[in-house]
Amino acid sequence: MNAPRRARAVMVLGTTSGAGKSWLTTALCRHYARQGLKVAPFKAQNMSNNARVVAPALGIGPSSLLPEGNVVDPGEDQRPHAGGEIGSAQYFQALAARAEPEVRMNPLLLKPERDTHSQVVLLGQVDEALTRLGWRGRSEKVWPTVARALDELMAENDVVVIEGAGSPAEINLMASDIVNLRVARHAQARCLLVTDIDRGGAFAHLYGTWALLPEADRALIQGFVLNKFRGDAKLLAPGPQQLQALTGVPTVATLPMWWQHGLPEEDGVFDMAAAQGSGAIHTRIAVVAYPRISNLDEFQPLKNVPGVALRWARGPADLVDADWIILPGSKHTSGDLAWLRAQGLDRAIAAHAARGGAVLGICGGLQMLGEALIDPHGIDGNAPGLGLLPLVTAFEPAKTVRRTVARFGETQGNWAALSGVNVRGYEIHHGQTAQHPAMAAAGNVARELMPALAWQNELGNVLGVYLHGLFEDPAVLQALFGAQVPTLESVFERMADFIAAHFEPGVLDRLIAD
Known part of the structure; x- marks a missing residue:
């Protein structure tokens, strides 16, 4: 009897918000999808007021953002269709993966309404009871739903590309974590840790994040990624080598600054x-x-x-x-x-x-x-x-x-x-x-x-x-x-080309190897 199907999980963690997790997750989704693999994105919890509507069996395609040729036919069913909400980043990641966006890809969405209050959306629908709960009390209640959504995606796909949130080294939040290390352990994910080198302090960010992780979780980190680099990469030496000597983790990619890649920013920010x-x-x-x-x-x-x-x-x-x-x-x-x-x-x-x-x-x-x-x-x-x-x-x-x-x-x-x-x-x-x-x-x-x-x-x-x-x-x-x-289809293709050119040879294949 064949063993139950279980996808290989690749997870993108970041040293900070804005390090490039969403962007890299999207690029990885397209990279693996164009190898003929069945791919799905996943983010356990997203906090964002940028949301998209998804619904099964619409009959009108995922969105007007599909590849060329998907246009409105005036003869189509033009009635509105009920649906659920997920974070925009996971919506675009699903399109990059050539998958239908759906609520399991982002089971928990927090939509801030005030500095101390967020509307809670669980599996696409507003949950008033969870909205009234405090954050720490909410985590344990939603974890079974989050884990079930992830397990189902893992059973249905060849690769699940998972995005973390913020930093996995927020030591004040680790006990209630349902989006970073707990997810990585549950999926047995092979993780990349990405940092924004343009901010400065990139090596300290990488080392400090790694050092604050529990020792067993450090083994999940398969590679460091330097994002938004400007200049001559040769000048980085001997930093990556010294960092690997300290942590045992290689720097597997240095991604140049790319201002106008065409993918909407997760928080919609433009400069x-x-x-x-x-x-x-x-x-x-x-x-x-x-x-x-x-x-x-x-x-x-x-x-x-x-x-x-x-x-x-x-x-x-x-x-x-x-x-x-x-x-x-x-x-x-x-x-x-x-x-x-x-x-x-x-x-x-x-x-x-x-x-x-x-x-x-x-x-x-x-x-x-x-x-x-x-x-x-x-x-x-x-x-x-x-x-x-x-x-x-x-x-x-x-x-x-x-x-x-x-x-x-x-x-x-x-x-x-x-x-x-x-x-x-x-x-x-x-x-x-x-x-x-x-x-x-x-x-x-x-x-x-x-x-x-x-x-x-x-x-x-x-x-x-x-x-x-x-x-x-x-x-x-x-x-x-x-x-x-430029269509999103062309954006996704350029992103996949970009990471293929700048990751060390063989790294992306090894992340999903048995």
């Missing part, structure tokens, strides 16, 4: 140096960066559009020469709206709109553009809106989580190019938005472009949509900019 497309600038876009901003990864394609310059806006001065202002999603709409007012951004946005400047609100940003937020259930908070659209939003306990295919109706003004465009994206929101009754009775009615999904003002320069992922749809980019940007 000014890397946020401008090629060519002469024709469109300056300011994204308002409030404290509980969410789903920033959906703006990655704008970074790649020739002639588009993207920037953060944290004060009125950041909006002065903007052509577009985008109010993105928010995990705490009323709180971010209060912050926006405290910065004076409300007046600057209103002045921009009064001049006919383009304003786009997405999800929480759409809710802010209306007249009022009404919260009878204590979900988010009551607040007056910015008054740029005659809409009102009521927060409901039930959370809308679904992927949606829709078509823009006749759109006017700044957004006229979207008229008739088929789009696919995803919704994640508690609020339900509708025309303000009193304003509608007085004749002030927003133009509804997609039923219960999109509205614009009479002038046509202010647009609000519930649909995330607009700029990830090639049809939208073509309509707005006449542009095509």
Whole structure:
């Protein structure tokens, strides 16, 4: 009788957040997938307000971000489909692995709403009981679910590429760990430890992390990875050799700095140096960066559009020469709206709109553009809106989580190019938005472009949509900019080529060898 199938597990740990775990995990997923292996990503727990909607048996493909040829067919089933949430990083890793994204790949998602409070999503669904629990008490309750999800993926695949979180050497958290060493032990994973050498202190980070691990767990570390290196790699000597003498662990890769690889950053962060497309600038876009901003990864394609310059806006001065202002999603709409007012951004946005400047609100940003937020259930908070659209939003306990295919109706003004465009994206929101009754009775009615999904003002320069992922749809980019940007499929291929070129020969094969 054949033994039960069990995948080989490769795990990417980091010395810090931002070291490059998500990026390297994604590259490894594609590297092993293009060897003909069945691959799945896994991250036990992710803390991020960048989430994607996944659902089984949709019948419309994983997303508009699939490889070339996957486009919206107007004859498809265009009804919204219920789904669950996972972290965006695992969503992209699944696509890199040529796998259908699903909730077992990120069984626990924490979505910060305040500094001391996060909404807990277990296997794709909000769990109110777990949300009320403290972190340490929560860990033991969710571990059986986490372990079961991992075991099932291990039984169904040839390789599972696992991403850790933060650092495995957080000694104050080790007793309640369910995402780093406990997962590594459970999967019998062969681990890589990656550090960001551009920050400085890379050898100390690697040695200190290794030294703080329990002695038995040190044996799990198969190699050190220096990420974001700039300069002549020969100058690193004798550092890697001395580090190996101290730890017994070789440095198996030195990855050069790669600014514009094209993969959305896990936390959606872009910097000014890397946020401008090629060519002469024709469109300056300011994204308002409030404290509980969410789903920033959906703006990655704008970074790649020739002639588009993207920037953060944290004060009125950041909006002065903007052509577009985008109010993105928010995990705490009323709180971010209060912050926006405290910065004076409300007046600057209103002045921009009064001049006919383009304003786009997405999800929480759409809710802010209306007249009022009404919260009878204590979900988010009551607040007056910015008054740029005659809409009102009521927060409901039930959370809308679904992927949606829709078509823009006749759109006017700044957004006229979207008229008739088929789009696919995803919704994640508690609020339900509708025309303000009193304003509608007085004749002030927003133009509804997609039923219960999109509205614009009479002038046509202010647009609000519930649909995330607009700029990830090639049809939208073509309509707005006449542009095509690199597909994720090409991004994944370049990433796999990159690590194959910079890892020591044979290392990646040995990680999955029997």
